[in-house]
Amino acid sequence: MSVFYEKSFWNLQNKMKDIVILGAGTAGTIMANRLRKSVDRRSWNIKIIDQNPVHYYQPGFLFMPFGIYSDRDVEKPKRRFIPRDVEYIESSVDRVNAEKSRVMLSNGVEVSYDILIIATGVRTVPDQVEGMMGTDWRNRIFDFYTVDGAAALQEKLKDWRGGRLVMHVSEMPIKCPVAPLEFVFLADSWLSERGLREKTELVYVTPLSGAFTKPIAAGVLGHLLEEKRIKVVNDFNIGNVDNERHRIVSWDDKVVDYDLLVTVPTNMGDAAIERSGLGDEFNFVPTDRHTLQSKQHENIFVIGDATDLPTSKAGSVAHFESEVLGENILSYIKNAPLREEFDGHANCFIESGHGKGFLLDFNYTLEPVPGSFPIPGIGPFGLLKETRINHFGKMAFKWIYWNMLLKGLPLPGITQRMSYAGKKIPVGLAVPESA
Amino acid sequence: MAEKQIAGKTIEVTDDGFMVKHEQWDREVAAAIAAEEGIELTDDHWKVLEFIDKDFKEKGAVPGIRRMNKVGGISTKELYTLFPDGPVKKAAKIAGYPKPASCV
Numbered sequence: 001m002s003v004f005y006e007k008s009f010w011n012l013q014n015k016m017k018d019i020v021i022l023g024a025g026t027a028g029t030i031m032a033n034r035l036r037k038s039v040d041r042r043s044w045n046i047k048i049i050d051q052n053p054v055h056y057y058q059p060g061f062l063f064m065p066f067g068i069y070s071d072r073d074v075e076k077p078k079r080r081f082i083p084r085d086v087e088y089i090e091s092s093v094d095r096v097n098a099e100k101s102r103v104m105l106s107n108g109v110e111v112s113y114d115i116l117i118i119a120t121g122v123r124t125v126p127d128q129v130e131g132m133m134g135t136d137w138r139n140r141i142f143d144f145y146t147v148d149g150a151a152a153l154q155e156k157l158k159d160w161r162g163g164r165l166v167m168h169v170s171e172m173p174i175k176c177p178v179a180p181l182e183f184v185f186l187a188d189s190w191l192s193e194r195g196l197r198e199k200t201e202l203v204y205v206t207p208l209s210g211a212f213t214k215p216i217a218a219g220v221l222g223h224l225l226e227e228k229r230i231k232v233v234n235d236f237n238i239g240n241v242d243n244e245r246h247r248i249v250s251w252d253d254k255v256v257d258y259d260l261l262v263t264v265p266t267n268m269g270d271a272a273i274e275r276s277g278l279g280d281e282f283n284f285v286p287t288d289r290h291t292l293q294s295k296q297h298e299n300i301f302v303i304g305d306a307t308d309l310p311t312s313k314a315g316s317v318a319h320f321e322s323e324v325l326g327e328n329i330l331s332y333i334k335n336a337p338l339r340e341e342f343d344g345h346a347n348c349f350i351e352s353g354h355g356k357g358f359l360l361d362f363n364y365t366l367e368p369v370p371g372s373f374p375i376p377g378i379g380p381f382g383l384l385k386e387t388r389i390n391h392f393g394k395m396a397f398k399w400i401y402w403n404m405l406l407k408g409l410p411l412p413g414i415t416q417r418m419s420y421a422g423k424k425i426p427v428g429l430a431v432p433e434s435a
Numbered sequence: 436m437a438e439k440q441i442a443g444k445t446i447e448v449t450d451d452g453f454m455v456k457h458e459q460w461d462r463e464v465a466a467a468i469a470a471e472e473g474i475e476l477t478d479d480h481w482k483v484l485e486f487i488d489k490d491f492k493e494k495g496a497v498p499g500i501r502r503m504n505k506v507g508g509i510s511t512k513e514l515y516t517l518f519p520d521g522p523v524k525k526a527a528k529i530a531g532y533p534k535p536a537s538c539v
């Protein structure tokens with residue numbers, strides 16, 4: 001008898017399968033919450049692995065340099081957002097052995113999986129630019145894409161008395177590509193309030209052909225920089241930093257002098273992706289842009305900033321992707337075909353300073369256009385329009401992020417697929433994939 | 436959006452001269468756009484253009500400098516020699532693809 005019981009118990013144990021999520025940031029946390037509700041708990045374990053116990057609300061980093069947020073606004077313990085019946089493993093991932101469906105942790109432990117979800121995001125890699133980490137780093141050169149960078153910049157700005165403040169983007173793509181623009185807009189506003197604007201020259205340096213590159217947005221927003229007296233240096237591909245003379249130098253020998261350089265360093269996927277042989281030249285994982293399945297391995301899925309998809313790397317995108325990926329994991333489990341549902345939908349507020357903001361809503365095929373959102377003709381938000389309500393939307397996003405988005409709850413009125421209703425689309429602009 | 440006569444064909448272009456419909460592109464069109472940019476296409480230029488073409492079809496985006504270096508095997512210096520001032524932008528234009536852009 002006892003042998004029989006032991007055997008059946010063993011069988012039962014053996015039948016349990018594993019979904020392993022790498023990364024408990026925005027995307028990984030949403031997936032843990034979604035899947036624990038939808039996937040059968042009698043046959044599936046869910047495990048999530050992250051190296052850092054703190055969850056950062058990264059959109060809040062933008063406000064830290066100006067003292068609008070402190071680190072208390074942007075940090076909470078990760079575990080608080082992971083369902084109790086999901087196993088949380090605090091460790092750094094060394095690599096994935098995709099052939100054997102196993103994850104190797106840095107402490108030597110191996111975790112096997114039936115389904116792997118990669119949500120390791122991207123990080124800044126300043127040393128990709130020669131001289132970036134020289135004597136000026138954290139003296140005259142700062143970033144706000146990391147929590148310690150944003151905090152250090154806040155200290156630096158407290159002593160700012162004027163000079164040449166340069167906002168610089170090293171290389172595209174970066175996560176939240178509008179954040180550097182928001183930074184100069186907020187800086188303009190912050191400096192004016194302190195009577196320092198006249199003493200400060202604001203410069204925006206980008207490797208792209210302009211601060212705004214999409215025709216419609218450029219038409220609507222192009223005047224903003226001139227109006228705010230922000231000088232734009234475009235087509236600037238940084239070659240190195242001259243720490244002695246405090247200047248950045250491009251590949252074709254253009255120079256931009258700075259007293260204070262706020263840079264967005266190169267953004268890359270985690271080194272574990274590279275070690276696993278799963279990444280491209282940025283360590284982004286090649287991913288099917290509609291199903292979110294990895295292009296290399298059937299049982300690997302990718303979500304959030306870790307993908308190589310041609311849409312923005314943003315929390316809102318991770319949220320929209322999670323609906324599609326949640327469905328597709330269920331389909332994969334049932335051996336049913338995956339749905340090609342993800343349309344690249346992104347939704348981003350742009351702070352424009354002085355208590356106002358813009359809102360963008362776009363996807364793979366439709367660039368940001370004017371209109372109202374989410375209710376056509378009503379709003380309350382205005383697309384590609386500068387309004388106070390948009391600014392409040394951005395500030396409310398913090399509450400929504402901690403209380404709704406991370407839990408995988410739907411956001412009121414906002415659909416996973418981008419809606420064409422309420423948008424003023426110029427004739428002949430785009431061929432919507434499914435309007 | 437405008438129409439333009441390039442190499443004897445009517446081509447749809449954006450205000451800054453980037454092609455809108457890649458179907459309208461061919462090697463003569465490329466040569467004509469290049470000439471407007473003051474570039475005479477050589478085999479070395481074509482190596483870059485062909486890489487952009489292949490990569491765009493695969494990835495849905497014009498490759499950046501890092502990708503041209505690492506995957507295309509084309510050095511940054513070479514890119515600047517072949518397509519001076521903003522090589523990726525220029526090469527994309529000649530290859531009949533959109534200008535490298537951000538989300539706005």
Ligand SMILES: Cc1cc2nc3c(=O)[nH]c(=O)nc-3n(C[C@H](O)[C@H](O)[C@H](O)COP(=O)(O)OP(=O)(O)OC[C@H]3O[C@@H](n4cnc5c(N)ncnc54)[C@H](O)[C@@H]3O)c2cc1C
Binds near residue numbers: 058061093
């Ligand atoms: C300044 C700034 C402003 C932004 N503003 C906005 C905004 O207004 N709106 C918006 O929607 N988005 C915004 N974003 C972008 C948004 O924060 C990200 O797109 C989003 O957090 C991506 O989620 P993710 O899960 O893919 O990556 P992350 O949230 O970065 O999570 C990745 C996780 O993986 C873990 N990890 C990585 N490698 C390993 C490893 N080897 N072992 C173990 N764990 C690992 C990390 O510790 C991390 O917890 C902003 C970002 C920044 C930096």
